[in-house]
Amino acid sequence: MPLKLYGVLRSRATRPVWTAMELGLDFEHVPVIQAYRLKDPAAPDAPLNTASPAFRAVNANGLIPAMDDDGFVLHESFAIGLYLARKHGGPLAPRDAKEEGLAVMWALWGMGLEADALAIVQKREPEAAAARLRAPFAVLDAALAEGGGHLLGGRFTVADINLAEVLRYAQPATALFEKRPHIQAWITACQARPAFQAMMRKREAEPA
Ligand SMILES: N[C@@H](CCC(=O)N[C@@H](CS)C(=O)NCC(=O)O)C(=O)O
Structure with a gap:
């Protein structure tokens, strides 16, 4: 799937996920969890988290949310929502x-x-x-x-x-x-x- 939104919803990921749902987009939600919520974020069986090297490769800041839209990567919750609205248009997006x-x-x-x-x-x-x-x-x-x-x-x-x-x-x-x-x-x-x-x-x- 081309659009991926990273971040559990007990985080600022609610903003871009709500935006994507308003736009009716098909997207993959990757529930990356905050490292501080885990006992041992580096444990072999730990879920994908903000300290995981695989996630740091997406957002080197180690913060959720992040987005990968067919290779175009953004972090910052507000920027992601504004980008999605601008890209997909319609009444949700700024008109001028x-x-x-x-x-x-x-x-x-x-x-x-x-x-x-x-x-x-x-x-x-x-x-x-x-x-x-x-x-x-x-x-x-x-x-x-x-x-x-x-x-x-x-x-x-x-x-x-x-x-x-x-x-x-x-x-x-x-x-x-x-x-x-x-x-x-x-x-x-x-x-x-x-x-x-x-x-x-x-x-x-x-x-x-
Ligand atoms: N300004 C950023 C803030 C992102 C942020 O602070 N995310 C928190 C969760 S809401 C986080 O990832 N914390 C993980 C950590 O500190 O390990 C945004 O709006 O996206």
């Missing part, structure tokens, strides 16, 4: 340079929130992290109100996938969302999509 600029802008902006969102889901001083997210949440809420419930083009795109998958980590901080009705409605709609639900079912089926 302005939409492309917005999709990249929101991905980079989302990356800036990721550490705090992760702190919330991983319960590492979550109150402080939620407090830091209050100001950017106000910005996003206003942008969604102005954009008719989406980040660009008044429709669901890869930009929504990328950012919704950052904000999912912050969802245990329910008050953050309750105060921002446009974010709440947007993430609820994103997570109601059949492709998101199918991806999450696949994720739940993976070993914890």
